[in-house]
Amino acid sequence: MTITLWILQLLFIPVLSPVFIGLTRKIKAEFQNRKGASIFQPYRDLYKLFHKDEVISEDASWIFRMAPFVTFGVTLAIGACIPIVSSALSASPVGDFLVVIYLFALGTFWLALAGLDTGSAFGGFGSSREMMLAAFTEGGLILSLLTLVLLSGTTDLSSVATTMRSLPFSSIAPVAIALLAFAIALLSETARYPFDNPATHLELTMVHEAMILEYSGKRLALMEWSAANKYLLFLTLGATLFFPWGLAHTLSLGAIVVGLIILVAKVSLLCLCIATLESSISKLRIFRLPDLLFTSCLLGIIAIGLII
Amino acid sequence: MATFLLSQSGFFSMCILFMVGAFGSLAWMHDDVVANWWGNSFAALGSLVAFLCATTVLMSGSTPTYTIPTSFPLLQLSFHLDFLSAFFMAVVSLIAFLCSLYAIGYVRHLFGHYNIGLLGFFYNFFVLGTLAVVTAHTITLFLIVWEIMALTSYFLVSFEHRNKENIRAGFLYFIMTHTGTAFILLSFLLLYQATGAQDFTNMHLGSAAISPTLASIIFLTSLIGFGIKAGIVPLHIWLPSAHPAAPSQVSALMSGVMIKTGIYMLMRMYFDILPPGPVWWGVMILALGATSSLLGVLYALTEHDFKRLLAYHSIENIGIILLGMGSALIFTSYHQPELAMLGLMAALFHTLNHAIFKALLFLSAGATVSQMHTRNIEKYGGLIRYMPVTAACFLIGSMAISGLPPFNGFFSEWLTFQGMFAGVSLASPMKFLFVLSIVSLAFTSGLAAACFVKAFGAAFLARPRSDAVVYAREDSLLMKASMATLALLTVVVGFGAGAISNVLATIAGTTARFEGVRAMGTFSLPAASVRDGFAVLSMPLLLSIVVLGLVAAWALTEVASRKQKSVIDLTWDCGTALTRRMEITATGFSHSIIIVMRGVLRPTRQTEVEYHDAALRYFPKSSKVHFGVPDIYTNFYVRMSGGLSWLSREVRLMQNGNINAYILYILLALVALLVLISL
Numbered sequence: 001m002t003i004t005l006w007i008l009q010l011l012f013i014p015v016l017s018p019v020f021i022g023l024t025r026k027i028k029a030e031f032q033n034r035k036g037a038s039i040f041q042p043y044r045d046l047y048k049l050f051h052k053d054e055v056i057s058e059d060a061s062w063i064f065r066m067a068p069f070v071t072f073g074v075t076l077a078i079g080a081c082i083p084i085v086s087s088a089l090s091a092s093p094v095g096d097f098l099v100v101i102y103l104f105a106l107g108t109f110w111l112a113l114a115g116l117d118t119g120s121a122f123g124g125f126g127s128s129r130e131m132m133l134a135a136f137t138e139g140g141l142i143l144s145l146l147t148l149v150l151l152s153g154t155t156d157l158s159s160v161a162t163t164m165r166s167l168p169f170s171s172i173a174p175v176a177i178a179l180l181a182f183a184i185a186l187l188s189e190t191a192r193y194p195f196d197n198p199a200t201h202l203e204l205t206m207v208h209e210a211m212i213l214e215y216s217g218k219r220l221a222l223m224e225w226s227a228a229n230k231y232l233l234f235l236t237l238g239a240t241l242f243f244p245w246g247l248a249h250t251l252s253l254g255a256i257v258v259g260l261i262i263l264v265a266k267v268s269l270l271c272l273c274i275a276t277l278e279s280s281i282s283k284l285r286i287f288r289l290p291d292l293l294f295t296s297c298l299l300g301i302i303a304i305g306l307i308i
Numbered sequence: 309m310a311t312f313l314l315s316q317s318g319f320f321s322m323c324i325l326f327m328v329g330a331f332g333s334l335a336w337m338h339d340d341v342v343a344n345w346w347g348n349s350f351a352a353l354g355s356l357v358a359f360l361c362a363t364t365v366l367m368s369g370s371t372p373t374y375t376i377p378t379s380f381p382l383l384q385l386s387f388h389l390d391f392l393s394a395f396f397m398a399v400v401s402l403i404a405f406l407c408s409l410y411a412i413g414y415v416r417h418l419f420g421h422y423n424i425g426l427l428g429f430f431y432n433f434f435v436l437g438t439l440a441v442v443t444a445h446t447i448t449l450f451l452i453v454w455e456i457m458a459l460t461s462y463f464l465v466s467f468e469h470r471n472k473e474n475i476r477a478g479f480l481y482f483i484m485t486h487t488g489t490a491f492i493l494l495s496f497l498l499l500y501q502a503t504g505a506q507d508f509t510n511m512h513l514g515s516a517a518i519s520p521t522l523a524s525i526i527f528l529t530s531l532i533g534f535g536i537k538a539g540i541v542p543l544h545i546w547l548p549s550a551h552p553a554a555p556s557q558v559s560a561l562m563s564g565v566m567i568k569t570g571i572y573m574l575m576r577m578y579f580d581i582l583p584p585g586p587v588w589w590g591v592m593i594l595a596l597g598a599t600s601s602l603l604g605v606l607y608a609l610t611e612h613d614f615k616r617l618l619a620y621h622s623i624e625n626i627g628i629i630l631l632g633m634g635s636a637l638i639f640t641s642y643h644q645p646e647l648a649m650l651g652l653m654a655a656l657f658h659t660l661n662h663a664i665f666k667a668l669l670f671l672s673a674g675a676t677v678s679q680m681h682t683r684n685i686e687k688y689g690g691l692i693r694y695m696p697v698t699a700a701c702f703l704i705g706s707m708a709i710s711g712l713p714p715f716n717g718f719f720s721e722w723l724t725f726q727g728m729f730a731g732v733s734l735a736s737p738m739k740f741l742f743v744l745s746i747v748s749l750a751f752t753s754g755l756a757a758a759c760f761v762k763a764f765g766a767a768f769l770a771r772p773r774s775d776a777v778v779y780a781r782e783d784s785l786l787m788k789a790s791m792a793t794l795a796l797l798t799v800v801v802g803f804g805a806g807a808i809s810n811v812l813a814t815i816a817g818t819t820a821r822f823e824g825v826r827a828m829g830t831f832s833l834p835a836a837s838v839r840d841g842f843a844v845l846s847m848p849l850l851l852s853i854v855v856l857g858l859v860a861a862w863a864l865t866e867v868a869s870r871k872q873k874s875v876i877d878l879t880w881d882c883g884t885a886l887t888r889r890m891e892i893t894a895t896g897f898s899h900s901i902i903i904v905m906r907g908v909l910r911p912t913r914q915t916e917v918e919y920h921d922a923a924l925r926y927f928p929k930s931s932k933v934h935f936g937v938p939d940i941y942t943n944f945y946v947r948m949s950g951g952l953s954w955l956s957r958e959v960r961l962m963q964n965g966n967i968n969a970y971i972l973y974i975l976l977a978l979v980a981l982l983v984l985i986s987l
Contacts, residue, residue, distance in 0.1 A: 050868040057879040059771050061692045063703075069865070073857030080853050093835045093846035094853060098722055099713060103854070105757055106712045112761045116892070118879045119690075119770030124892025131761050132900045135754035142750045143743075150732060155843040214879060218869035222861065290904045301743055308732055308739050 005089050005251065013079035013236070016264070017228035018042035020235065020271050025199075027275035042228065046221050054217025057118040067114035068215070068222035074107035075229035082233065083158040083240050084263070086248035086256055095156040097145045100237075101138070104189065107226070108134045115211030126210025129286060133195060133207065136293040137188045143300025144181035147174055148241055150307055157241065164244040177303040179242045184296035186238060190231045192274060194284040194292070232267065239266040313357075313364040316374045319387065322361060323436060325354035330432035337425020344415050347428020351435055352408035358401035358439050365394040366811065373445065384506050388445035391818040392580070396442040396572045399660055400565045403667045404435045406790040410671050411557040413784025417678045418468075418555065427467060431558065434460040438561070441569045446507045447496045454492070454569075458485045461566060464558045465550045477549035484536050484546040491533030492573075495526045499581065508581060512820050515583045523582050527589055530577045538570030540630065541600040542941045544623050548607070551622065552615030552683060556674020559615055563622040564667040568659050571629055578637060579652065579819040587641040587738065594634030594741060598748035601627025605755040606905055609762070609898040610937035613683045614673045617763055618666065621709060624752060625662040628724060629655045631745055635727040638738055640821060646828035650838060651727040652816045653809060653827060658720035660808070661708070664801060665717060668705040668794035672698045675787055676767060679780035685766045685894050689773035694780040699768040701791040706760035708798040711753045714851035715798045719805035719836075721753060722845060726838045730828075758901060766894035773888045805847045807833040895935060902937065911937045 022039035029036025056064065081094050081103070108130065115127035149155050151171055152163035167175070188195045191208035200206060212223045240247050246262030248255035284292065312318045329350025336343040365371065371394075375386040389397065411431070415424060437457035444450040462485070466478030500506065502522055503514030518526070532543065539547040547567070551559045578589070604624030611617040636651030675698045676691055677683050692699040708715035728749070731742030772778060782788060801808060809831035816822055829838035835846040879886060902911050914934040920927045962973070 050865075051872065053873045053875060055875045055877045058876050059690070059879055061699075061769065063692065063769060069858055069861040072861040072864075073854065073859075075857075076860055077853040077857035080857075092849070093837075093844045094850050096722070096843055096845050098725060099845065099850060102711060102713050102718055102753075105710070105754070106707070106854075109707065109710065109712060109757055109761060113765060113769065116761070116765035117769045119886065119891045120879045120881075121890050121892065124765075124770075124897065127761060127765065128892060128897045128900055131758035131897075132904065135751065135758045135901065136904070138754035139747050139750040143747065146729070146732075146746070149729070153842065155729075217872055217874070218865050221869075222865060286900070287903060297747060301747065304732065304743055305740070308743075 001251065002089070005085055005256070008256075009085040009089060010076065010080055012084050012260075013229050013232055014076065014225065017225070017232040018046060020232050020267060021228045023268060024271045024275045024278075027272055028199075028279055031275065031279035042224075046225055049216075049221035049224070050218050052217045054215075054219055056219075057120075057214050059119045060117050060214070063110075063113050064117040064214070065219070067110040067117075068219040068226070070110040071107040072222045072226040072229070074103050074110075075226045075233060078103050078233055079229070081157070082237055083161045083247060084236060086251055086259065087158040087162045088249055088251050089158075092158075095158050097149060097155055097157055097160075098142070100157065101141055101145070104230070105134065105138070107230070111211055111223075114215075118214040120214060122210045122213050126207055126213070129207045130211060133188050133289060133293070136290050137185050137296070140181045140293060140296030140300050141185040141189070143297060143304060144178040144185060145241070147178035147181075147300065147303040147307065150304065151175070157237075161240050161244045161247055162249055164241060165247075171307065174303040174306040175242065177299050177306070179238075181296045181299035181303065182238060182242065184292055184299075186234045187274075187277075188289070188293060188296075190234050191227070193278040194281055195289055197283055235267045235270045236263065239263060239270060310364050310368060313361045314368065314370060314372050316372075318357070318361060319372075319374050319389075322354050322357040322439075325350050325357060326432045326436035329354065330429045330436075333425045333428025333432070335425070337423055340419040340424040343425040343428050344412060344419075347425070347432060348408045348411045348415070351411075351428075351432050352405050354432070355401040355405035355408060355435060359398055359405060362389070362394045362398035362401060365389045366391065366398065366815075376449075382506075383448055384446045385449045386445045386507065387440070387443045387449070388507070388509070389443055391815040392572070392575065393443045395656065395812075395815050396568065396659075397439055399568065399663045400435075400438050400442060403564045403663050404438070404561060406793055407557040407560050407667060407671070408435075410560075410674075410787050410790040411555075413787040414557055414671075414674060414678060415555065416784070421470075422468060427464075427555070430460045430463045430467070434464060434558070435561070438566055438569060442572050445509070447500065448506065451489070451493065451496070454489065457566065457569070458489065461485075461554075461558070461562060465554045465562075467555060467558075468553070471553075473549075474553040477546075477553040481546045481550040484543075488533045488536035488543075491529045491536075493533075495529040495533060495577075498522060498526050498529070508576065511581050515581060518583060520586070523585055524589075526582060527578070527585060530574065531592070534570040534573045534577075535596075536570070538567050538574070538626050539600075539623050540596050540626060541603050541623060542944065544600070544604075545939065545941055545945055547623060548611075548616050548619045548939070551619035551670075552613060556615070556670055556677065559619075559674065560667040560670035563619060563670055564663040567622060567626060568663065571626065571633075571655070571659060575633065575652070575655070575819070578633070579816075579821040581820075584640050584821065585637070587638060587736075590634050590637030590639075590641055591738065591741060592634075593630050593637055594745055597627045597630030597632075597634050598745045599627070600624065600630060601752040602748050602755075603908075605752050605759060606901075606909060607937070607939060609755060609759045609901055610909065610911070612685050612766070612894040614677060614685050614688075614763070614767065615670070615683050617685075617759070618669050618673060621669075621756065621759070622662075622666060624756065625658065625666065625709070628721065628749065628752070629658045629662070631749060632656075632658060632724045632727055634745075635724075635731050635742070638731060638734075639727075642734060642736065642738075645822055645825040647727070647730045647839075649813065649816050649822050649825055649827035650723065650730065650829060652819075652822070653812045654720060654723035654727050656812045656815060657723055657805075657809065661716045661720045661798075661801065664794055664797050665705045665708040665715075668701060668791060668798065669709065671787070671791050671794065672702040672705065675782070675791070676780070679783075680774075680776055682776075685763065687774040688767040688777060689888070689891065690769065690771050690777055691780055692768040694777065695768075695782050697782055697788045698791065699764075701795045702768065703764055704795040704798055706764050708802075710757040710760050712757070714802050714847060714854050716801040716805065717798075719802060719809075719845070719847055721749070722843075723809070723836075723838075725749065726843050729843075730839060755901070759898070762894055762897040766897065770891050771886075771888055773891065773893075799851075803848055803851055804833060806831050806836040809836055899935075909937050910940060911935060 333347030608620035632655030
């Protein structure tokens with residue numbers, strides 16, 4: 001039984017992540033009065049990419065070849081660390097929030113190296129910008145999750161999700177502020193507006209797309225897929241930690257099925273929020289972004305200041 | 309075997325090995341090859357014996373004392389290996405062993421240019437001096453071996469003396485380290501005056517006689533004295549120029565372990581000798597730690613000199629160690645020794661980790677520098693093809709120093725974070741200081757990752773940026789072997805972090821402050837758990853899920869995309885041929901971060917444009933941008949040395965060459981003395 005649940009937990013992120021990318025695109029298309037592709041289009045894209053030959057730059061080294069496996073593998077590993085199926089399942093000694101944040105950093109590190117490896121000007125600047133954003137995002141991300149950690153008295157994310165359900169009404173203010181800090185970090189980490197434009201290639205402002213510009217075929221598929229995984233991982237973290245209702249706390253089948261359905265609904269709602277946001281604001285200038293990230297960090301400090 | 313290692317003869321045979329190495333290589337100095345092998349093999353052998361000694365002490369639990377008999381009452385010379393000393397001795401000797409092996413291959417590129425016998429002489433005495441510093445037990449002996457360490461490292465810094473910069477770097481180091489010695493001497497004399505003891509154990513036993521004010525004065529003088537050696541901001545100015553100047557195995561030792569002797573003595577002073585102090589001690593250390601770590605990494609980002617970049621990262625990591633120590637001191641002041649021990653353990657663990665990965669980084673940087681003959685990484689690029697082992701080692705070191713899991717750096721940063729999380733729950737305004745320290749550590753680790761992406765990317769990835777790159781080769785098996793061992797150690801120490809923490813808890817428990825205290829946490833190989841399960845971390849499990857994730861990603865691709873081909877072709881070039889000038893440079897990479905942080909870094913920028921037609925000023929012929937980030941603290945020292953020169957000039961008026969005047973001075977001094985005595 002537990003084994004089945006573990007398989008469910010590990011498959012949840014990679015199997016469902018493309019649909020939420022598709023969903024976000026679909027909602028954005030609605031905003032633009034377009035019909036838009038089906039929400040299952042990302043699966044077709046992945047299938048197509050996996051069945052294409054790939055071109056690898058002659059300047060690239062094994063770093064470029066290995067990076068997609070690392071970034072994808074890291075998202076799978078994080079999928080095992082955070083509470084998804086049931087908080088009773090994933091109470092493991094790697095559920096520490098710092099582990100999750102630093103595993104994300106490991107993926108970013110390799111992604112940025114891969115961007116540099118081909119010697120293209122696009123990739124280099126993408127990496128430079130990505131590392132700048134990643135470095136300044138870390139403070140806000142750690143502090144926003146630390147607020148929840150301090151409120152619940154444990155750093156284990158599954159236990160945080162459990163205690164978050166029964167918080168007193170008075171702690172709404174710090175949690176709301178921490179959520180704001182987390183939301184800014186989420187947009188930055190998942191390369192969304194106003195940090196990055198996920199829908200464009202060859203724009204001078206692009207960050208994520210610039211780094212993976214040289215990829216094709218199966219390695220591009222892995223890169224796209226791991227970006228989707230990261231998106232879903234962040235949404236799941238937000239949904240289960242800040243809105244903890246519905247998450248199963250036992251290993252009973254009924255609770256888990258209900259919990260997963262509620263999780264999918266919550267994540268879809270968050271996608272709607274992000275798509276709305278992306279359709280209503282413009283991308284910020286690159287040197288305005290650190291201001292936003294420092295704001296996220298400041299919000300985190302305020303949230304912690306309210307509870308200590 | 310164990311009894312021999314613990315005996316006096318075991319310890320002194322280690323010293324003799326180093327001396328044989330030193331004088332032997334001096335004697336062989338007409339033959340570079342022999343001098344090199346002789347000096348470095350004896351250094352390696354001596355370090356091996358020292359490592360075995362230290363580990364035997366840690367395992368057997370006995371703490372031996374070795375005394376050199378002298379007939380002068382004030383000159384007591386004795387070594388004492390308690391757990392803290394043995395830990396530092398183990399770290400120093402482990403790194404020194406690998407550096408000596410590396411040096412056998414590395415020094416070859418200096419053959420014929422410099423005196424290798426002299427290098428072996430100073431190198432052996434440097435390692436011996438460092439080992440003696442962490443084991444010396446009496447203040448006289450300590451000052452002697454401290455000076456041996458300082459002087460030999462000065463000669464090693466200015467060893468490649470044909471480069472004027474190295475001479476200057478050595479001079480600055482010489483001045484700074486002796487300023488430090490003056491403060492150390494002052495704090496020792498004050499301690500001696502108050503306690504009447506000459507060795508550290510008796511000083512602690514007599515520490516009740518130290519008044520709180522005197523304790524605070526000693527705290528400050530020792531902080532300045534040992535802080536200069538450790539490279540704490542703002543006492544760090546010698547470090548970024550001295551470490552790169554030395555030959556790379558020496559840079560690795562200086563950065564990896566020599567600056568840790570400063571940390572060792574700070575720990576010895578604050579947790580062993582001095583009585584518990586007021587809260588502001590801890591506050592000061594914590595604030596210095598936060599500043600050092602942030603400024604260290606920010607200045608590192610601005611560097612494109614390979615070894616200077618690493619030297620600035622040493623400042624950053626000393627800052628992280630101080631964060632652990634500072635939390636420990638604050639918790640001690642609030643009577644929470646169980647939490648304080650966590651902080652000290654984090655500091656000790658980061659000391660070990662930083663020694664390993666910084667040595668690894670310096671050795672691999674040294675391997676590239678010896679091939680490229682320049683430390684400017686803008687001239688590198690694409691080295692991963694020509695030096696694959698060095699590149700892989702540098703990559704592992706980069707990930708470890710950036711605190712990425714599953715390497716060792718992650719665990720000590722995690723433990724440092726846990727100490728500070730506990731500080732946030734303190735019932736005092738200090739908790740806000742802890743929040744700020746958490747912020748600084750969070751930004752530090754993010755910026756460190758950015759800096760190492762830059763360093764690794766600019767040096768090893770993409771296309772060569774100068775013609776010299778294609779001639780670079782890995783040329784020595786010993787160099788590769790010692791780097792690979794260090795790389796393996798980052799993984800092994802990361803894997804066994806729980807078990808190692810257990811040993812560190814024992815070591816921290818032997819200091820006077822934590823006698824009989826149990827750290828708030830349980831540590832074992834499978835998992836480390838702190839503050840009654842507040843945070844749990846299993847490094848072996850973490851390593852396995854990362855590996856499993858990688859394997860799964862690879863297997864998935866194999867299944868999904870079996871038949872597809874890979875074609876090697878050009879990088880997409882937008883229709884024009886890509887040249888080496890189109891790649892991003894190290895300076896360009898970190899430019900955006902420098903711009904964001906310009907309020908702190910204050911970069912200078914000068915643009916020179918030359919036009920085809922000077923009157924029209926439309927078509928530039930050439931344009932140059934000078935971009936620099938001066939270390940802001942240098943100004944302070946320049947002003948101070950200006951003041952000193954002024955004072956010296958004024959004093960010179962007294963020395964007018966007139967004998968009559970000198971006799972007058974003597975008379976005046978005599979009268980003043982008599983008046984003083986009669987008072």
